[in-house]
Amino acid sequence: MSSASPALFRYIGVRILQALPLLLGVVVVNFLLIQLAPGDPTTVLIGDYPAPEEYVRQVRAEFGLDQPLPTRLVNYLGQLAQGNLGYSFANRMPVRELILQRLGATILLTGVAMALATVIGVLAGVWAARYRGKATDGVVQTTALLGYSIPEFFLGQILILIFAVWLGWLPSQGMRSARSTATGPAATLEVGLFLILPAIALSMRYVALISRLTRASVAEALTSDYVLGARARGVSERRVLFVHALRNAAAPIVTVIGYNLSFILAGSALVETVFAWPGIGRLLFDSITRRDYPVMTAILLMVSIGVVLANLITDLIQAVIDPRVRYS
Amino acid sequence: MSEAILDVQGLVTEIRTRRGVVRAVDDVSLTVGRGEIVALVGESGSGKSMTAYSLMQLFPTPAARIAAGQIRFEGRDLLTTPPDELRRIRGDRMAMIFQDPSSFLNPLMTVGRQVAEPLLARDYPRNQIDARVHDLLTRMGLPDAASLARRYPFELSGGQRQRALIAAALACKPTLLIADEPTTALDVTVQAQIMDLLRSLRDELGLSLLLITHDLGIVAQHADRVYVMYAARLAETATTRDLFHDPRHPYTRGLLRSTLSIEGASDELYSIPGVVPNLAAPPQGCRFHPRCPLATETCHQQPPLAAAGASLVACWYSDRVA
Numbered sequence: 001m002s003s004a005s006p007a008l009f010r011y012i013g014v015r016i017l018q019a020l021p022l023l024l025g026v027v028v029v030n031f032l033l034i035q036l037a038p039g040d041p042t043t044v045l046i047g048d049y050p051a052p053e054e055y056v057r058q059v060r061a062e063f064g065l066d067q068p069l070p071t072r073l074v075n076y077l078g079q080l081a082q083g084n085l086g087y088s089f090a091n092r093m094p095v096r097e098l099i100l101q102r103l104g105a106t107i108l109l110t111g112v113a114m115a116l117a118t119v120i121g122v123l124a125g126v127w128a129a130r131y132r133g134k135a136t137d138g139v140v141q142t143t144a145l146l147g148y149s150i151p152e153f154f155l156g157q158i159l160i161l162i163f164a165v166w167l168g169w170l171p172s173q174g175m176r177s178a179r180s181t182a183t184g185p186a187a188t189l190e191v192g193l194f195l196i197l198p199a200i201a202l203s204m205r206y207v208a209l210i211s212r213l214t215r216a217s218v219a220e221a222l223t224s225d226y227v228l229g230a231r232a233r234g235v236s237e238r239r240v241l242f243v244h245a246l247r248n249a250a251a252p253i254v255t256v257i258g259y260n261l262s263f264i265l266a267g268s269a270l271v272e273t274v275f276a277w278p279g280i281g282r283l284l285f286d287s288i289t290r291r292d293y294p295v296m297t298a299i300l301l302m303v304s305i306g307v308v309l310a311n312l313i314t315d316l317i318q319a320v321i322d323p324r325v326r327y328s
Numbered sequence: 329m330s331e332a333i334l335d336v337q338g339l340v341t342e343i344r345t346r347r348g349v350v351r352a353v354d355d356v357s358l359t360v361g362r363g364e365i366v367a368l369v370g371e372s373g374s375g376k377s378m379t380a381y382s383l384m385q386l387f388p389t390p391a392a393r394i395a396a397g398q399i400r401f402e403g404r405d406l407l408t409t410p411p412d413e414l415r416r417i418r419g420d421r422m423a424m425i426f427q428d429p430s431s432f433l434n435p436l437m438t439v440g441r442q443v444a445e446p447l448l449a450r451d452y453p454r455n456q457i458d459a460r461v462h463d464l465l466t467r468m469g470l471p472d473a474a475s476l477a478r479r480y481p482f483e484l485s486g487g488q489r490q491r492a493l494i495a496a497a498l499a500c501k502p503t504l505l506i507a508d509e510p511t512t513a514l515d516v517t518v519q520a521q522i523m524d525l526l527r528s529l530r531d532e533l534g535l536s537l538l539l540i541t542h543d544l545g546i547v548a549q550h551a552d553r554v555y556v557m558y559a560a561r562l563a564e565t566a567t568t569r570d571l572f573h574d575p576r577h578p579y580t581r582g583l584l585r586s587t588l589s590i591e592g593a594s595d596e597l598y599s600i601p602g603v604v605p606n607l608a609a610p611p612q613g614c615r616f617h618p619r620c621p622l623a624t625e626t627c628h629q630q631p632p633l634a635a636a637g638a639s640l641v642a643c644w645y646s647d648r649v650a
Contacts (some may be wrong), residue, residue: 225428228388230445232384234417235445244434248434
């Protein structure tokens with residue numbers, strides 16, 4: 001790879017530089033969107049009952065809301081640059097702390113769900129492509145269609161009903177048992193048990209999506225000349241499938257996985273609510289019901305940054321898979 | 329002819345299509361001797377490439393299957409050989425190279441890795457693979473093999489790609505190389521180089537070569553014997569010299585007349601009247617009769633492949649052609 005590496009690193013550098021202005025743009029658009037939203041944050045601060053005009057003006061001045069929009073934007077960016085995301089009124093703590101507390105749980109849940117979806121989806125898709133037109137293919141396709149049609153919050157409730165309520169095999173609420181004192185590996189194992197049901201509920205849709213896409217993409221790759229060429233060299237069928245066909249089929253699969261990282265964050269809001277998972281998604285749900293604007297804004301920002309990063313990573317993976325991308 | 333390493337009898341390959349079953353290869357018999365260069369000639373759609381795929385039992389479409397016949401290779405009946413053993417024969421004893429080297433190389437894998445694949449599939453000592461790959465690439469006339477092996481197909485020229493494909497095909501020293509129009513996609517100067525390379529490999533390694541082509545110039549220059557295919561069937565077979573000097577099938581004659589020669593340069597180029605028949609509904613009997621100047625009622629019966637002059641010809645009037 002020594003001849004290819006400089007091109008790869010140059011490509012990565014360029015893509016990261018391109019992502020920076022995009023992130024700034026996302027921040028500005030997010031800020032403006034919230035400004036466009038109807039309602040005045042002071043009503044939330046003061047409450048709905050009539051307050052003296054003088055007091056309202058005082059509160060507005062205190063929070064800089066009397067300043068013109070460009071000034072407020074600059075102030076916002078300045079605070080953001082210092083890592084200040086605002087103050088949550090509902091939780092009575094800085095938003096940054098609140099989010100840092102919850103971020104890990106969401107990254108764990110969405111990360112595990114997406115990894116699960118990728119591994120199962122790709123394997124099922126390759127399997128279906130290998131036996132396309134046969135019974136195996138039909139079973140995978142039908143299961144995928146079913147998985148895709150069930151909303152994650154409903155699937156979550158069904159899973160709770162079966163595995164937590166009826167069978168009593170798995171816990172269903174939270175991330176750890178309330179009275180747990182476990183530490184070290186025991187604690188990891190405990191979180192793992194709590195993770196199983198929400199991860200399955202969250203990943204099912206993406207298992208379906210990824211397996212269908214993988215099937216189509218691999219089936220197409222299997223008809224190409226280089227697969228025939230590889231078979232003519234006596235290459236094993238497993239290697240034909242996973243090295244020749246899958247790698248060439250990977251571009252759309254990687255794109256869809258990266259693209260869906262943002263959707264899985266949205267889906268996790270519902271699943272976290274169903275399973276009382278202490279993550280960002282549930283925090284978002286709570287902050288919407290409590291009209292906790294600073295938290296909403298901050299989560300919106302986090303998700304936007306997540307989407308930009310996911311796209312960046314997708315592009316980088318594409319470049320690693322396909323040497324031609326690095327040179328274009 | 330020396331001892332035959334490939335002996336095909338009555339091969340029939342069918343393709344299922346929406347309009348029914350099409351016989352892409354219909355009762356084809358051929359042999360290839362050790363160290364021999366045998367050409368299989370025909371127009372597009374004559375079934376010559378399908379014959380090649382049938383020998384490997386690898387088809388570009390799952391709709392194709394061998395319906396009848398026998399393929400004996402190195403004394404072994406390939407049609408009754410289990411798939412796993414067939415895979416071990418492919419690339420090891422019997423290898424194939426293709427028309428368009430750019431599409432038959434995996435675009436996402438370095439050239440060196442693809443050349444190494446047949447070795448990897450056969451417990452070749454791992455620590456010697458790199459050296460073997462470099463040696464192969466060098467022998468194929470590719471200078472600076474070490475750096476070339478690390479490059480991707482899109483970084484190579486067409487001729488270099490075909491050389492790399494040949495290197496991969498020959499990695500395990502097969503006895504038979506099936507070359508499916510190996511020079512069609514290449515520049516004329518590169519064509520000659522590739523053919524010279526294949527020929528020298530035959531001389532050095534005792535390789536047998538089944539050359540699928542529509543280029544009669546290449547056949548005249550390189551082949552020892554020729555099979556002419558027309559509409560999925562064999563029309564004529566002879567040694568190259570006999571075929572070019574004394575063609576017996578009207579189709580072969582037409583084919584030879586329709587190539588340019590220096591003497592005939594001023595004349596208009598001959599072309600056989602009519603078009604190649606649709607294999608979904610082939611003509612009764614001899615498939616060439618609708619286009620044949622000699623055709624009579626008799627030609628509605630399929631003629632057997634019979635001796636005429638020094639050739640075997642499938643024509644009722646092979647004695648009249650001469």
